[in-house]
Amino acid sequence: MSILADWEIKRLAEEEQMIEPFADHLVSKEHKRKILSYGLGSYGYDIRLSPEQCLIFGNVQSGDCDPKNFDPEILRPTELLKDKRGEYFLLPPYGYCLGVAMERLKLPRDITVVAVGKSTYARSGIMVNITPAEACMSNDTDILAKTGWKKLKDVIIGEEVLTFNPVTKQAEYKPVQRKQEYYYNGELLHFHGKYVDQLVTPDHKMWTAKRAMRVEADGHGWSTKQKDICRKKQNSWDFNFLRADEIHDQWNYYLNRDVSWIGKQMPETFTIGKHVFPAEFWLRFLGAWMGDGSAYASTNGNYVVKLAVVTKEQKRIYFRWILENLGITFREGSRGFSFNSKDVVQYLAPYKGAHNKHIPNEIKQLNSDALKFVIDGMMHSDGNLETSTYVSVSERLVDDFQEICLKAGYNCTKWSQCKSIFNSEPTTMHQARYSTANITPSKLTPGKNFSKIPYAGMVYDITVDNHVFYSRRNGRASWTGNCWEGYLTLEINNCTPLFNRIYANEGITQLLFYRGNPCEVSYQDRKGKYQDQPPEIVFSHV
Numbered sequence: 001m002s003i004l005a006d007w008e009i010k011r012l013a014e015e016e017q018m019i020e021p022f023a024d025h026l027v028s029k030e031h032k033r034k035i036l037s038y039g040l041g042s043y044g045y046d047i048r049l050s051p052e053q054c055l056i057f058g059n060v061q062s063g064d065c066d067p068k069n070f071d072p073e074i075l076r077p078t079e080l081l082k083d084k085r086g087e088y089f090l091l092p093p094y095g096y097c098l099g100v101a102m103e104r105l106k107l108p109r110d111i112t113v114v115a116v117g118k119s120t121y122a123r124s125g126i127m128v129n130i131t132p133a134e135a136c137m138s139n140d141t142d143i144l145a146k147t148g149w150k151k152l153k154d155v156i157i158g159e160e161v162l163t164f165n166p167v168t169k170q171a172e173y174k175p176v177q178r179k180q181e182y183y184y185n186g187e188l189l190h191f192h193g194k195y196v197d198q199l200v201t202p203d204h205k206m207w208t209a210k211r212a213m214r215v216e217a218d219g220h221g222w223s224t225k226q227k228d229i230c231r232k233k234q235n236s237w238d239f240n241f242l243r244a245d246e247i248h249d250q251w252n253y254y255l256n257r258d259v260s261w262i263g264k265q266m267p268e269t270f271t272i273g274k275h276v277f278p279a280e281f282w283l284r285f286l287g288a289w290m291g292d293g294s295a296y297a298s299t300n301g302n303y304v305v306k307l308a309v310v311t312k313e314q315k316r317i318y319f320r321w322i323l324e325n326l327g328i329t330f331r332e333g334s335r336g337f338s339f340n341s342k343d344v345v346q347y348l349a350p351y352k353g354a355h356n357k358h359i360p361n362e363i364k365q366l367n368s369d370a371l372k373f374v375i376d377g378m379m380h381s382d383g384n385l386e387t388s389t390y391v392s393v394s395e396r397l398v399d400d401f402q403e404i405c406l407k408a409g410y411n412c413t414k415w416s417q418c419k420s421i422f423n424s425e426p427t428t429m430h431q432a433r434y435s436t437a438n439i440t441p442s443k444l445t446p447g448k449n450f451s452k453i454p455y456a457g458m459v460y461d462i463t464v465d466n467h468v469f470y471s472r473r474n475g476r477a478s479w480t481g482n483c484w485e486g487y488l489t490l491e492i493n494n495c496t497p498l499f500n501r502i503y504a505n506e507g508i509t510q511l512l513f514y515r516g517n518p519c520e521v522s523y524q525d526r527k528g529k530y531q532d533q534p535p536e537i538v539f540s541h542v
Contacts, residue, residue, distance in 0.1 A: 009040060025040055046508075048101065052100065054078050086505070093496065097491075097492050098489060129491040138455065139152075140474075147361060148364075157176050157177070172466070178462065179462050180462070197473040205244075206255070209238050255480075258439040263370070264365050266366055273341075278327075286359070286360075286363065295345045310336070390432050411437060
């Protein structure tokens with residue numbers, strides 16, 4: 001086994017993102033101020049201490065500290081201080097604290113890391129240790145990308161996917177920053193119900209909350225227990241990240257499904273070539289055409305758009321109403337409606353063909369009011385208005401239907417089944433059923449919504465800026481957290497009887513990288529408990 005030199009560390013950092021962010025030299029001065037150096041050295045790399053979090057073991061007078069059942073309550077946050085020398089945490093005499101590194105590590109299988117203390121800290125009586133530097137969701141998990149639903153395993157870095165902004169409480173598209181995948185052999189935790197389905201590793205970060213029933217107290221705050229008082233009740237959920245194994249088989253946890261979509265403002269009109277159509281009726285037409293429409297150039301040179309209808313008078317009335325309000329000259333016959341327009345045929349060309357039908361991406365980005373017009377048009381073509389179910393041979397179209405229903409604020413689930421239509425060969429039909437009822441978080445109940453499933457195969461996850469993304473499994477969609485990679489938790493010990501400064505944003509410990517033969521069983525393979533650590537302190541767990 002040999003230690004990596006600076007040029008080897010730099011190559012791995014640039015080609016395999018082994019260290020992010022990466023400084024290709026030792027930085028010892030910033031803003032004309034001397035700092036504890038960080039960055040690339042001759043045979044190692046000095047990482048920095050994050051200013052975001054530092055927890056000190058408090059003055060606990062009773063009980064014990066059990067590494068097998070660690071209680072985070074024995075830790076207390078310490079204030080980030082600042083003077084002309086820099087930002088720092090103050091560690092009390094013989095104190096011990098936990099911090100987190102600013103850099104993220106992603107180690108190749110033939111690389112291992114040893115941490116050694118920086119001499120400046122070592123000579124001041126400070127010792128620094130680090131925990132060891134995994135992906136999370138089953139390989140049949142889907143994710144809602146800007147181009148539509150796709151398998152999580154097929155998402156590429158840089159692709160925009162739907163995320164949830166915890167600050168604005170709104171959905172927004174963000175690019176995938178990183179992608180994680182590895183082979184997992186063990187039990188996955190299953191969270192399932194009428195509207196949700198997630199199959200994840202035990203350490204997966206769930207976006208979850210408990211419900212609080214609150215009773216309004218005349219504008220003077222809230223009270224949960226007030227007898228003989230008739231006041232407005234309100235449910236509330238404070239969503240946050242918790243490990244899957246922390247909530248599995250526990251009471252009163254909920255998963256969020258509400259997309260909270262804003263979208264683009266619907267224009268007053270749509271211009272298609274020389275046509276200027278009222279927005280509402282163009283969107284209704286698109287929805288109807290997706291189910292019962294065709295568009296083609298005939299042999300005589302005419303460009304023909306059709307809406308088929310034979311026996312259903314309700315559908316015929318609806319189609320006639322749309323075409324009249326589009327202001328276009330059309331023909332009505334025994335088999336439906338048709339009109340001539342080269343511009344409309346050319347617009348619809350990418351979406352024609354029974355198995356190719358799908359909703360234009362720019363339409364799916366519109367606000368919920370606009371999407372409801374599209375949904376209404378689709379339901380009056382290939383939809384069952386009594387059961388609120390949409391059916392098509394095009395899986396992509398039904399995926400799009402579910403997407404716009406969710407963005408419109410509806411509940412919607414999707415499934416597929418093999419059917420024989422008009423005595424033909426069995427065909428896979430794709431279906432989605434929606435409800436206009438308000439979307440509320442899905443409750444998880446022990447014995448009903450939890451199970452454990454043996455699993456041997458690849459698992460996947462992504463990293464996005466908001467750390468919450470919209471996932472789907474078995475046609476049931478909900479929000480979930482992502483797993484971050486390799487932000488090391490640092491253990492810092494003050495061995496002196498004096499208060500000692502620990503500087504943030506500056507070098508804290510040196511990492512030495514060793515290359516040997518690739519291991520047969522990696523830390524990742526054996527499901528190491530401290531891998532894929534988030535950019536926050538990770539506590540002891542067994």
